[in-house]
Amino acid sequence: MTAPLRIALAGLGTVGAGVIRLLEANGELIAARAGRPLQVVAVCARDRSKDRGIDLSPYAWEDDMTALAARDDVDAVVELVGGSDGPALALARNALNGGKQLVTANKAMIAHHGMELAGIAEAKGVALKYEAAVAGGIPVIKGIGEGAAANRIERIFGILNGTCNYILSEMEGSGADFADVLKDAQELGYAEADPTFDVEGVDAAHKLAILAALSFGTAVDFGAVDISGITMIRAADIAQADALGHVIRLVGIAEPQEQEGERRLFQRVAPVLVAKDHPLAAVDGPTNAVVAEGNFVGRLLFQGAGAGDGPTASAVVADLIDIARGTVSAPFSLPVSALQKVAPADPGSRISRAYMRFTVADRPGVLAEITAAMRDAGVSIESMIQHGHPEEDGDVLVAIVSHRGPESAVTAALATLEGSDSLSEPPLVMRVIG
Amino acid sequence: MTAPLRIALAGLGTVGAGVIRLLEANGELIAARAGRPLQVVAVCARDRSKDRGIDLSPYAWEDDMTALAARDDVDAVVELVGGSDGPALALARNALNGGKQLVTANKAMIAHHGMELAGIAEAKGVALKYEAAVAGGIPVIKGIGEGAAANRIERIFGILNGTCNYILSEMEGSGADFADVLKDAQELGYAEADPTFDVEGVDAAHKLAILAALSFGTAVDFGAVDISGITMIRAADIAQADALGHVIRLVGIAEPQEQEGERRLFQRVAPVLVAKDHPLAAVDGPTNAVVAEGNFVGRLLFQGAGAGDGPTASAVVADLIDIARGTVSAPFSLPVSALQKVAPADPGSRISRAYMRFTVADRPGVLAEITAAMRDAGVSIESMIQHGHPEEDGDVLVAIVSHRGPESAVTAALATLEGSDSLSEPPLVMRVIG
Structure with a gap:
């Protein structure tokens, strides 16, 4: 068995504690699958004294995340601090620039800075992995x-x-x-x-x-x-x-x-x-x-x-196993x-049925106003339901489902109604799928 | 871009032809993802003249699979011949022993000879991959x-x-x-x-x-x-x-x-x-x-x-991309x-509800005989339905659902009934889940 993959873990919330628990519970099996042990060598979190239900004594404690990322005895850094910017981003940049492999569960950071971080990882020839950032434990x-x-x-x-x-x-x-x-x-x-x-x-x-x-x-x-x-x-x-x-x-x-x-x-x-x-x-x-x-x-x-801590830890450790195995793309x-920079598509031409719910005053003419707006915009109504009983505030809910048609028509109809005295609040629009 | 992954493809049925079509349709994208092109250099099938709706002229033709696996200009062999033994197994052994990477969709071969083939792959330091053998296109x-x-x-x-x-x-x-x-x-x-x-x-x-x-x-x-x-x-x-x-x-x-x-x-x-x-x-x-x-x-x-050819080809080519990327475990x-050799578990202690359907002669005493067998074996009946109308052959169907209990009890009850004149055919037993 080759040398262990040496891990620094930043952030000891529920997921961080979950990663420690998982590596303790399944460590032997994971070492056999990865071909080498996964060994946490150092951890870092805001509050050292907090009781997390896990024994942290086997791991070196770092108060400072910059120092954590700079440790010579670390191959891979796990970022579980959270937040798109600030300390998490600084840690990620430091780790990658220092030639460390990086695993993160931080969707906000990857959504905002994923391109920059991937660029550093590529330049340094290290991994940037984020399975836990999307859909928890699902690979x-x-x-x-x-x-x-x-x-x-x-x-x-x-x-x-x-x-x-x-x-x-x-x-x-x-x-x-x-x-x-x-x-x-x-x-x-x-x-x-x-x-x-x-x-x-x-x-x-x-x-x-x-x-x-x-x-x-x-x-x-x-x-x-x-x-x-x-x-x-x-x-x-x-x-x-x-x-x-x-x-x-x-x-x-x-x-x-x-x-x-x-x-x-x-x-x-x-x-x-x-x-x-x-x-x-x-x-x-x-x-x-x-x-x-x-x-x-x-x-x-x-x-x-x-x-959840178990599923998210499962995804974090799966990334670490890939790194330990050397199987990283x-x-x-x-x-x-x-990666192509592309413009956002205009949704106007998208075809679907639409559910529209209006909160309206309970007085004559309101339905005529709404249906006229639909007709003028070319929105064909499949069904319309007005609740018999007014809501607590005296308003009435009207739900309309349109036939399949372009979003632009629905948008135009609602634009006509914008600011109308008949509507107590902006309408809610939802597409219908399946 | 580094050198292409050079592929030999054995078997040109629907899946083999699907792999060729997929590599033609998505080749450029795949090369970008894999970091190198996936290039079929040689193919082999039983009948050279058969019209498969694909142009085979870019690829060397081999009549003999042994020769295919031995080609110096091949890195990876794709086995789509089928059958647990015979030519497929010979090809797989030859390819792996010759230091070639092997991709297969052959579930029968892996189920019967997977251990031996994995052993050769491990000894030779090459990949044995079989994503397409299980659940088609699903990774x-x-x-x-x-x-x-x-x-x-x-x-x-x-x-x-x-x-x-x-x-x-x-x-x-x-x-x-x-x-x-x-x-x-x-x-x-x-x-x-x-x-x-x-x-x-x-x-x-x-x-x-x-x-x-x-x-x-x-x-x-x-x-x-x-x-x-x-x-x-x-x-x-x-x-x-x-x-x-x-x-x-x-x-x-x-x-x-x-x-x-x-x-x-x-x-x-x-x-x-x-x-x-x-x-x-x-x-x-x-x-x-x-x-x-x-x-x-x-x-x-x-x-x-x-x-289906598309989904199965997708899985075959995913394996090839892993090989091209060098990310293989x-x-x-x-x-x-x-890998542990373990004995089969005795299912007798498994707890479940059971659905039992009996085909019985339409005469008095049959239900009494069945229910007595259940009682004697300790099988508690949750519901029993006898179809009012006999089947075409004059037999009657009786369906019993048991309460949750061990399989051994159901097995014992059915053993008691085995050979009974009342049953026109062996009973059908199905477990109930969910």
């Missing part, structure tokens, strides 16, 4: 970047945020409204104290931007992701979707599109209505699922736990110089 | 052997044969009997002219034995797989399962079990009743799905096309010497 970076590498990937989509999926599943099951379910989710540990990044769709967008670069050979372009969260979704929307044979899921989707003679990239995270017989409809609770469509392999589905499957 | 060998490598895998199960799944799905949809659906499947190309290996469960068992070795670090032991096929399943069983909220699927399952102080391995391929809300129940048509349960990652699901994740 989807490996599945797409290696398993489907023979294919031109034509589309990816999936459920990328376990918190939102848990909340939507619970709303389905209980009939409760968003705010109540969020509160329960926070108490149960399924949602963070500040859930903004999750419920606003930002976390899913980080993951989508990473998957898109890997899948399509494009430069990571987080800023171009069209993002909507789930905070506007009401119990009434869930009930309406159910009556239409659908469930609501926060779905990320990305696909290249030819527009005006060039290759562009469509990227969106938004709640959508998913037909109940669609594979994503069965994805309940904090589960993640990613679908990749390749031009030879067809549709591949990867599903599993999207978060380019961070985004292609050399950084080959 | 499940990579997903388990690398993606889940940090875990002790505790159980694997899945739908591993597209032909059987297609037939069972069609029986569900149409209410037709096995023989009629098989005939349709053959005409549509979903089943082979000789479907024995598929419908008797042998093909799924090949794949299960391979997955078990990879997952549990055990020696491949195809001979120990307990195999039942789907030929005995009638339309009435599908209807009965449906009434109970289940569908019938041919499922392979393997898990290590501690018995008598040692680690043993349970491996079974059999039709089972799957609850309709179980992930495998939604797997319809020629789709495959594999679930792996790891001690840190939890449950991972991999799903996609289990057969041990064939069964562990060194061959570390």
Whole structure:
């Protein structure tokens, strides 16, 4: 057995502690599979005295992450600090520039700085690996970047945020409204104290931007992701979707599109209505699922736990095993110089059915105003349901499902209605898939 | 860009032709991802003159597979000849012994001779890769052997044969009997002219034995797989399962079990009743799905096309890309010497509900005889349904579902009934899962 892979671990939150526990529990098996032991030599975290339920005495303690990355006795650095910039980014740059292999679970950092970091890794001839950054324990970076590498990937989509999926599943099951379910989710540990990044769709967008670069050979372009969260979704929307044979899921989707003679990239995270017989409809609770469509392999589905210390640690250590085995490929499957910068696609020509929910004053003429706006924009209505009972505030909900048509028509119809006295709040629009 | 990976391709059936087509269609992208071109230099098949819809003129033709494997201008051999022994095995041995990398889609050969071939590959320091042998285009060998490598895998199960799944799905949809659906499947190309290996469960068992070795670090032991096929399943069983909220699927399952102080391995391929809300129940048509349960990652699901030229070619070429990238690990994740030879587990202590269907003579006392046998063996009956209408041959079907209990009790009850005049044919037993 050859020399151990010597690891420095920065960040000892739930995932960091999970990595330590995993290496302790499965260390012997992992050494046999990797051909050499995986040995944590040093750790670093904010608070040395905190009880994490693990024995840290075998590992050197560093108070300073710069010193951690600079240690001569370290081959690979694991970054579990979090945050797109600041200490995490400094550590990543230091580690790679110092010729260390880098493993990270940090989706925000890869979404914002993945290209720069991949460039350093390539120049230094070291690995930058981030399986744990996307879809928790599911080996989807490996599945797409290696398993489907023979294919031109034509589309990816999936459920990328376990918190939102848990909340939507619970709303389905209980009939409760968003705010109540969020509160329960926070108490149960399924949602963070500040859930903004999750419920606003930002976390899913980080993951989508990473998957898109890997899948399509494009430069990571987080800023171009069209993002909507789930905070506007009401119990009434869930009930309406159910009556239409659908469930609501926060779905990320990305696909290249030819527009005006060039290759562009469509990227969106938004709640959508998913037909109940669609594979994503069965994805309940904090589960993640990613679908990749390749031009030879067809549709591949990867599903599993999207978060949690065990699954995330599993992905972190899988990356370390690849490094120990010496089986590492380019961070985004292609050399950084080959990743194309492409413009965002205009979604206007995308064809789908649309679910539109209006909160309106309970008075005559409102429906006529809405339907006229639809007619004038060329939006053909498939069904319209007005709730008999006004909401607590006296408003009435009107749900419209359009026939298949271009997004631009729906956008035009809603633009006509913008600022109308009849609407108590901006309408909620969701696409219908499956 | 470095020198191309030079490939010899043996076997030009649908998959072989698919590999050629894939490399032509995606060659440039693959070269960029692999860091070097994948170049087929020579091919070999039985009939040179056959029209395969592809231009073979760029490739040297070899009539003899021994000569193909011996070519000096070849780095990697792709074996798509098929058959567990004979020419395929000779080619595989020749290629590996000659220091060539080997990629194969041959599940029968790996199930029977995988240990020997892995031993040669290890001794020669070359790759033996077989992603296409299990679950077609789904990267499940990579997903388990690398993606889940940090875990002790505790159980694997899945739908591993597209032909059987297609037939069972069609029986569900149409209410037709096995023989009629098989005939349709053959005409549509979903089943082979000789479907024995598929419908008797042998093909799924090949794949299960391979997955078990990879997952549990055990020696491949195809001979120990307990195999039942789907030929005995009638339309009435599908209807009965449906009434109970289940569908019938041919499922392979393997898990290590501690018995008598040692680690043993349970491996079974059999039709089972799957609850309709179980992930495998939604797997319809020629789709495959594999679930792996790891001690840190939890449950991972991999799903996609289990057969077909495009998906299978995708898996073959993914293996070639790994070889071109130089990112190759041990064939069964562990060194061959570390793969444990373990005894087959006795299934008697396994706890489950059981569905038992008896074909009985329509006369008094038959039900009393069956229920007495159940009582005497300690099998507790949850439900019993006797079809009112006799079958065409005057027999009557009786379906019993037991409460959860050990398999040994069911086995004992059926042993009591063996040879009874009341039964027109041996009973059909299926476990109930989910």
